[in-house]
Amino acid sequence: MITRRILIVALGAGALATSFASFAQLPPKIARIGSMSPLSAAAAAHNLAALRRGLRDLGWVEGRNIAIETRYAEGKYDRLSELAAELVRLKVDVIVTGSTPGALAAKNATATIPIVMVTPGDPVESGLISSLAHPGGNLTGVTTLGRELSAKRLALLKETVPGVARIAVLTNPDNLESAASVKGMEAAVRSLGVQLEVLEVRGPAEFEKAFAAITRARAGAIMVMTDILFHTHRERILELVSKSRLPTMCGFREDVDAGGLMFYGATLADMNYRAATYVDKILKGAKPADLPVEQPTKFELIINGKTAKAFGVKIPQSVLVRADRVIE
DSSP states (O other), X not given: OHHHHHHHHHHHHHHHHHHHHHHHTSOOOOEEEEEEESSOTTXXXXXXXXXXXXXXXXXXXXXXXXXXXXXXXXXXXXXXXXXXXXXHHTTOSEEEEESHHXXXXXXXXXXXXXXXXXXXXXXXXXXXXXXXXXXXXXXXXXXXXXXXXXXXXXXXXXXXXXXXXEEEEEEOTTOHHXXXXXXXXXXXXXXXXXXXXXXXXXXXXXXXXXXXXXXXXXXXXXXXXXXXXXXXXXXXXXXXXXXXXXXXXXSSHHHHHTTOSEEEEOOXXXXXXXXXXXXXXXXXXXXXXXXOOBOOSOOEEEEEHHHHHHXXXXXXXXXXXXXXXXXX
């Protein structure tokens, strides 16, 4: 009898050990991250690479404990809602999206899946969140507060070309954050002593018409707003800028590497790297509503010295000393 009991206990212990061994061999749960960009895959490559790098630094490795589902709008705002719906149907654990239109599309698609935004716009003014400190709902992330940043860019452009009286602003009226940024600049023009010539462009077919209007208005400088339309068609815009030989404040850092005169702001790659911190916290159980929206602490001033010489623009020393990089 005792022998039978010992045998039963031994068998039970063996079965339990086998069960624990099998459990230990089970693969870890793969968290699914939906990455939605308003850009093309090629244009968004640096941003996605920065997000991946940030996730790796926090212990999240594709194929081991995360999978990333990527979707690209190819520069077309009207595709964002469709892409957001796709990610919701896939039941991803968190959605990371760039731009205010992208964040709005994701928010309209789901009230339950956490959303991490990377946007240069104002998420409070656009209705994405309740406040920066207490976002509420299912959305949080990183923002540069475009209205304030655009006013600073305008002031920097004026300092670079002190004699300019009229500055042309290239904007896409279909982008809500651009409209807010233009308002921010309009509030600053009086103290700067300049006038704005706002030119609305909805597609590449309108670029030449806009630059013809810039010439007629006798603008002395150009500001290109941060917009996926202008990012997607960067080469064509810079070609027209080169023909005009007008000092231009670009909307993206990459524009300066491609021949634009100057850029000031936080880079999207850095913002996407920071977005990984939010993804990490959410996957570990944090709620977006409890994660304050972050503003970048690092802003870069990049100047293309070659372009300045080609355009006959003498960059003031007060601007040069503040530059993080001067391309020679």
